[in-house]
Amino acid sequence: MKLGALAAQAGITLAAGAEAKVTGFAIDHRKVAPGTVFGAFPGSAVNGEDFIPAAIAAGAVAIVARPEAQVAGAVHIAAQQPRQAFARLAAGFFTPVPETVVAVTGTNGKTSTVEMTRQLWRMAGHRAASIGTLGVTTPDESVSTGLTTPDIVTFLANMAGLAREGVTHVAYEASSHGLSQYRNEGLRVRAAAFTNLSRDHLDYHGTMEAYFAAKMRLFAEVVDGDGTAVIWADDAWSQPALAAARARGLRVLAVGEQGEDLRLLSRVPGHLGQTLQIVWQGTTHKVELPLIGAYQAANVLVAAGLVLATGGDAARTFDGLARLQPVRGRLERAAITATGAPIYVDYAHTPDGLEAAIAALRPHVRGRLIVVFGAGGDRDTGKRPEMGRVVAAQADVAIVTDDNPRGEDPAAIRAQVLAGAPGAREIGGRREAIAAAVAAAGRDDIVLIAGKGHEQGQIVGRGEAMRVLPFDDVTVARECAQP
Ligand SMILES: CC(=O)N[C@H]1[C@@H](OP(=O)(O)OP(=O)(O)OC[C@H]2O[C@@H](n3ccc(=O)[nH]c3=O)[C@H](O)[C@@H]2O)O[C@H](CO)[C@@H](O)[C@@H]1O[C@H](C)C(=O)N[C@@H](C)C(=O)N[C@H](CCC(=O)O)C(=O)O
Numbered sequence: 419m420k421l422g423a424l425a426a427q428a429g430i431t432l433a434a435g436a437e438a439k440v441t442g443f444a445i446d447h448r449k450v451a452p453g454t455v456f457g458a459f460p461g462s463a464v465n466g467e468d469f470i471p472a473a474i475a476a477g478a479v480a481i482v483a484r485p486e487a488q489v490a491g492a493v494h495i496a497a498q499q500p501r502q503a504f505a506r507l508a509a510g511f512f513t514p515v516p517e518t519v520v521a522v523t524g525t526n527g528k529t530s531t532v533e534m535t536r537q538l539w540r541m542a543g544h545r546a547a548s549i550g551t552l553g554v555t556t557p558d559e560s561v562s563t564g565l566t567t568p569d570i571v572t573f574l575a576n577m578a579g580l581a582r583e584g585v586t587h588v589a590y591e592a593s594s595h596g597l598s599q600y601r602n603e604g605l606r607v608r609a610a611a612f613t614n615l616s617r618d619h620l621d622y623h624g625t626m627e628a629y630f631a632a633k634m635r636l637f638a639e640v641v642d643g644d645g646t647a648v649i650w651a652d653d654a655w656s657q658p659a660l661a662a663a664r665a666r667g668l669r670v671l672a673v674g675e676q677g678e679d680l681r682l683l684s685r686v687p688g689h690l691g692q693t694l695q696i697v698w699q700g701t702t703h704k705v706e707l708p709l710i711g712a713y714q715a716a717n718v719l720v721a722a723g724l725v726l727a728t729g730g731d732a733a734r735t736f737d738g739l740a741r742l743q744p745v746r747g748r749l750e751r752a753a754i755t756a757t758g759a760p761i762y763v764d765y766a767h768t769p770d771g772l773e774a775a776i777a778a779l780r781p782h783v784r785g786r787l788i789v790v791f792g793a794g795g796d797r798d799t800g801k802r803p804e805m806g807r808v809v810a811a812q813a814d815v816a817i818v819t820d821d822n823p824r825g826e827d828p829a830a831i832r833a834q835v836l837a838g839a840p841g842a843r844e845i846g847g848r849r850e851a852i853a854a855a856v857a858a859a860g861r862d863d864i865v866l867i868a869g870k871g872h873e874q875g876q877i878v879g880r881g882e883a884m885r886v887l888p889f890d891d892v893t894v895a896r897e898c899a900q901p
């Protein structure tokens with residue numbers, strides 16, 4: 419493809435180089451080959467502009483970078499927001515794309531919602547995929563990408579690959595990091611959802627307001643102007659989210675007890691699921707959802723909202739809810755202890771997530787709820803005592819252990835969690851902590867192992883010293899339950 423054609427498509431005016439042949443796109447200079455367009459961005463660890471000469475030496479034909487960057491020997495595509503310009507340019511190269519693409523943002527519930535959306539589409543007969551923390555999930559397989567939102571080149575290449583395989587519907591997770599770094603956009607996004615906002619990632623965003631603003635870029639810039647915003651209406655940040663969507667002139671679909679469009683009329687917890695009554699366009703639908711917890715009902719309803727917003731048939735969608743499969747590591751029943759206590763694994767890694775996971779299990783507990791949890795290293799430190807406080811207040815037994823220590827001292831992380839949960843037990847080794855919880859559980863108790871969900875390893879160390887030690891909460895729970 420010619421650079422000129424790509425630029426025209428992206429609405430970018432070229433000073434020179436229109437005839438240059440483009441063979442690919444890269445944001446890492448080590449991936450540049452002859453004919454590559456290189457995106458050089460100042461990052462949080464290094465400045466990508468430092469690699470411009472190396473990229474040109476490797477054959478880059480054009481460099482997308484800030485106006486002040488020094489570019490000699492290739493076309494300089496100068497932009498105030500080079501990441502955004504790069505996304506637009508690259509989107510013209512990675513084609514075709516699936517015709518129906520939707521995105522989900524929010525602190526908690528993104529992975530669950532994109533996965534439920536994929537399942538509902540699939541039940542309606544579409545070839546559908548999801549992209550997020552669990553990787554790229556297609557009708558045939560699930561492949562991990564390492565990050566919730568992959569880098570822009572991987573993202574667009576995945577989209578084109580999926581379209582070539584015949585996938586027509588894709589739901590992807592838009593993390594706040596991904597949104598603020600323009601890591602997933604450029605293509606048409608027909609609908610975008612907001613699940614909720616609560617404390618997380620303040621190490622990166624600084625304030626809740628900045629964190630919220632990063633997420634709202636999804637409505638302000640990423641979703642199509644004639645697209646739909648699906649908004650969970652029962653959250654403290656729902657009103658500002660609704661206002662942001664309306665400010666752009668988007669069609670709005672509000673979901674939840676306060677949701678005017680897809681209203682949750684009632685929710686009655688049952689033994690292995692819950693009964694929902696939902697009102698959509700004047701008709702009440704009764705759904706036997708085979709998943710427990712208010713939070714799972716919320717994610718399912720947002721997923722249904724996305725399906726309806728993109729032309730899904732209502733009866734088929736509500737029927738599909740009764741056949742949803744659980745999402746890996748989200749309130750997953752891993753094992754039953756020798757005394758008969760169920761052990762659940764959940765990915766709760768924020769104060770709000772812990773509160774939601776505990777609330778989901780509470781109606782099922784006759785004895786005590788025993789919670790094993792911790793916080794990850796090299797992430798928001800301020801959330802740690804808050805996580806401790808939630809568990810101390812709402813669980814019957816709290817055991818603080820290690821999550822992914824990454825580059826931090828695990829004992830120091832535990833101390834910060836314990837500051838909010840002074841009465842909690844401290845057992846550093848995650849396996850030992852799980853074993854202790856299992857040993858303590860009587861017949862009427864429930865064990866919740868929170869924080870790592872589907873993760874298959876424990877991340878220890880940072881940079882060159884980083885190692886991933888194999889660890890799976892579900893497997894360890896089973897091993898401890900049946901020694
Ligand atoms: C803080 C953060 O989000 N960092 C991500 C970001 O890095 P950055 O742009 O700041 O990159 P940088 O390392 O400073 O480098 C700057 C530029 O120079 C380039 N470079 C760098 C080195 C080199 O030799 N040559 C070169 O060209 C880089 O490709 C980059 O374009 O872009 C990189 C490439 O896409 C990511 O790998 C990296 O993720 C790091 C590893 C990370 O841990 N990210 C986490 C925090 C994250 O993004 N998590 C969210 C989940 C949040 C949630 O769902 O709750 C996610 O979406 O996964």
Ligand SMILES: Nc1ncnc2c1ncn2[C@@H]1O[C@H](COP(=O)(O)OP(=O)(O)OP(=O)(O)O)[C@@H](O)[C@H]1O
Nearest residue numbers: 525526527528529530551713764765766771774775
């Ligand atoms: N709607 C919700 N409200 C509150 N808590 C939720 C909600 N959905 C999920 N959670 C909690 O958050 C955890 C993670 O859920 P999920 O993986 O779907 O979220 P995510 O937004 O993709 O997370 P991440 O930011 O790590 O990618 C769940 O295991 C649960 O404890």
Ligand SMILES: N[C@H](CCC[C@H](N)C(=O)O)C(=O)O
Nearest residue numbers: 767793794797821822869870
């Ligand atoms: N997407 C989240 C996942 C956190 C998972 C938890 N196990 C941890 O390591 O903190 C993050 O990158 O902050």
Ligand SMILES: [Mg+2]
Nearest residue numbers: 528529551566
């Ligand atoms: Mg996720």
